[in-house]
Amino acid sequence: MSSADPRVKLLWAVLCTSGAVLFTKPGWMLGLTLFTAGGALLFGADLAAAGRRLKKFLPVLLMIAAVQVVFVRTGEPLVVSRGTVLVSREGLWRGLAAALRLIVIFCTGAVMVQEDSRRVINALAQMGIPYVFCFSLFTALRFLPLFIEAFGQALTALQLRGVDLRRVPWRQKLHLYNALLIPVLTEALCSVEKMAAAMEARGFGALPRRTIYRPAAMIGLDWVAAFVLLTLGLISVRIYFTP
């Protein structure tokens, strides 16, 4: 299934991420996470690489989960200290759900990252979405690693100017991160300007109509997969929201 039409993969990604937003019941969320991970494997995603990327975000993931655990006090109390509920079943579940949501996003991301952007752009353009919009979106995504690198370098440069981040007060830290975005945004704008000029020099948008050398074509298996996914999605929503 790794060579499936990009529209099938997009449909799967949209369904999984929408489910992650809609579902709040524990069993459903767990089921959705397993379904997403299975789909990612089926679509040939490199989950080991995604796992390595996820490792970097582990502190953020744990923090989001911890915030939910600490601040949601409703539901059956699990840990109580001097009459105060520290951890409740609802809080614990919401924390877990937040973490599972991020895993779903990472799994779908792992599939889409491997997909050839040219194929996705062409497929979306064939569906009637304006080519310029699709192209800009995927180009912006390709720039993300560069921005992450630029931000990391700015952070390093700041520390090399004698700023020990651990000692910066929280209020100042917010101001600091704002300031760090300045070189990154400046660079982004410069890159965009250069790229736009380079593209125009190569004739981008010179003609009102585009031709596609290799149009995307859904084969039988793609149609079956799309039908199964849509049916599964609709049935799940129906069952989930039926009282």
Place this chain on the structure above:
Amino acid sequence: MTAIALYDVVFRYPRGGFALKCPFLELPAGEVTLIAGPNGSGKTTLSKLMCGILRPQQGRISVFGSGIEGLSLGEIGRRVGYLFQNPSRQLFAATVWQEMLFVPEVLGEDPGPLEARAEALLARFGLTELKDRRVPTLSRGEKQRLAICTMLMGGAEFFILDEPTAGLDRPNRAELYRLIDELLAQGKGAAVITHSREAAARWACRQVLLEEGRVVA
């Protein structure tokens, strides 16, 4: 006095491939040392090791006599400045003047006592007239000078300049050399990563030659 010393240093990038080995290297304070070598020979890796951005898997690196193992980047940065290939990435404030006083402001300190020092540095490096200019509108050479000034504000005594001549024309290169001369005149030292023979001829200084991750001369 030795500014930076590397002993039996081995560094490998986590995803494998490139490795840098440096059995022994000492960079004297108050002098210019040129670091040269072909593309991919490990010049930038070596420079990042020297100021603690990268940490070696084996060996020891010391900055002005202190091992960097226990030092944070902030602590190293108070003595060693690093000029990135792209100086735009190390300038954060809106104007030149705000940039000079950026660190005390971030730390919530009163920048007042440092203003005289900032004025003096701007004058010394020919930036006084640009004091109110917006940083993004500066030329690359001006950004380099400003970045060096901000490091001097922090008290840096030794500077690592990562390919500062790349993409500069002759007048701008001459301006950069004057900047390094100015640092030397202030008793500071520098390690300059460069392909430029012009730079080697100018200072007739010590050169470190790298090839495939090894110091060969």
